[in-house]
Amino acid sequence: MEWLSCLNEAVNYMEEHLEDEINLERVARIARCSSFHFQRMFSYLADIPLSEYLRRRKMTRAVFDLQTSDEKIINIALKYGYESPTAFNRAFQSVHGIAPSAARAQGVRLKAYPPISFKISIKGEAEMNYRIEKKGAFRIAGVREHYAMNIEECFTNVPLFWQKTAQSGVIPRLCTLMNREPKGILGVSTCMNGKDFDYYIAVATDQETPEDMAEYHVPECTWAIFECIGAMPGAIQNLQKRIVSEWLPNSGYEYANAPDIEVYFEGNQQAEDYRCEVWLPVEKK
Numbered sequence: 001m002e003w004l005s006c007l008n009e010a011v012n013y014m015e016e017h018l019e020d021e022i023n024l025e026r027v028a029r030i031a032r033c034s035s036f037h038f039q040r041m042f043s044y045l046a047d048i049p050l051s052e053y054l055r056r057r058k059m060t061r062a063v064f065d066l067q068t069s070d071e072k073i074i075n076i077a078l079k080y081g082y083e084s085p086t087a088f089n090r091a092f093q094s095v096h097g098i099a100p101s102a103a104r105a106q107g108v109r110l111k112a113y114p115p116i117s118f119k120i121s122i123k124g125e126a127e128m129n130y131r132i133e134k135k136g137a138f139r140i141a142g143v144r145e146h147y148a149m150n151i152e153e154c155f156t157n158v159p160l161f162w163q164k165t166a167q168s169g170v171i172p173r174l175c176t177l178m179n180r181e182p183k184g185i186l187g188v189s190t191c192m193n194g195k196d197f198d199y200y201i202a203v204a205t206d207q208e209t210p211e212d213m214a215e216y217h218v219p220e221c222t223w224a225i226f227e228c229i230g231a232m233p234g235a236i237q238n239l240q241k242r243i244v245s246e247w248l249p250n251s252g253y254e255y256a257n258a259p260d261i262e263v264y265f266e267g268n269q270q271a272e273d274y275r276c277e278v279w280l281p282v283e284k285k
Helices: 002-016 024-031 035-046 050-068 073-079 085-096 151-168 170-177 234-250
Strands: 130-135 138-148 185-191 196-204 214-218 221-229 253-255 260-264 275-284
Touching: 002 024, 002 035, 002 050, 002 234, 024 035, 035 050, 035 185, 035 234, 050 073, 050 085, 073 085, 138 151, 138 170, 138 185, 151 170, 151 196, 170 185, 170 196, 185 214, 196 214, 221 234, 234 253, 234 275
Parallel strands: none
Antiparallel strands: 130 221, 138 196, 138 214, 185 196, 185 260, 221 275, 253 275, 260 275
């Protein structure tokens, strides 16, 4: 399968360049997507953020170097991109639980994390209802926060952002601006440089953007629009993982260069029958 082959080729490229500064743009080109979408896909499929995976692989290699050579610790630290002994020591202890200087002793317990290889398995979970639609460009207006590209942290921070926004009274103001499709309160993830992104809570509008709000222009795009039913935020987080791990590999589509969008409709978001949508930007392979 071409999609899976490209993903594994990207992983192999990272493995071959663990001693270099890994160029995420280059990695993403191999995987045939943006660096933003590659990091999201990797985190969903591997159940670990890309940054943590790379740290584990580097520290696995580093401990082999420590045990099989007399090379100075500072040289090994530099070899894997750590310019200070303190930073290397912190990363090493986060993986192995001991200092690098203790790793050369016989009988010490260490950890090894092998390279990841992706395969597709048939899970037989519940159906996913979706439709493919092409939409013209539109503008959104609302509030935004800036995040590092760390999926685990985002799963915590984005719901807190929604909670804070709801408590601030911004949502009713957004509703007065909403005057075009998609008609709902939107959660929009816009990639920046592959390392971080902006997340908007906004509406699609043709009205003037208030001075205390931010705006963003969503480009013309083809969207795979998925129905999500269940209590938030768990239902939509689970669906996003399933889209990447189950639907996308077999769909004949790949990520397009556009933001991910969540469309929230009126209703009780904690109810088990609450309905919203996930808009995935796609293009044919």
